[in-house]
Amino acid sequence: MPTYTYRCIDCGHQYEKLQKITAEPDKQCPICNGEVERLIGGGIGIVFKGSGFYVTDYKKSSNSNNGSKTIESTKKDSNN
Numbered sequence: 001m002p003t004y005t006y007r008c009i010d011c012g013h014q015y016e017k018l019q020k021i022t023a024e025p026d027k028q029c030p031i032c033n034g035e036v037e038r039l040i041g042g043g044i045g046i047v048f049k050g051s052g053f054y055v056t057d058y059k060k061s062s063n064s065n066n067g068s069k070t071i072e073s074t075k076k077d078s079n080n
Contacts, residue, residue, distance in 0.1 A: 001018050001019060001020055001021075002018075002019070003016050003019075003041075004016065004018075004026075005038070005041050006025075006026050006029075006037065006038055007037055008029035008031065008034045009034060009036065009037060010029065010032055010034030011032045011034055013031045015030065
C-alpha cells in the first residue's frame with residue numbers, strides 16, 4: 001500500500017496516511033476539519049524483502065553461444 005501525503009489548505013498541517021490505491025482520498029484535516037490536498041510525492045522506490053539479491057544469482061554463461069552447445073549435445077545423446 002502506498003503512503004500519501006496530505007496538507008491542509010486552511011492551517012497548513014501536513015500528514016501522511018497509508019492507504020490502498022483504490023481508497024477514497026482524505027477530504028478533511030484531522031486538526032481543524034479544513035479542506036486538504038493530496039501532494040505529489042517521489043515515492044520510496046523499490047523495497048527488496050528477503051535475503052537479498054546478489055551478482056551471482058544471475059550469472060551469465062561464459063560461452064558466446066548462450067548455452068546452445070549444451071542443448072545440441074543433449075539432442076545428439078538422446079538420438080543414440
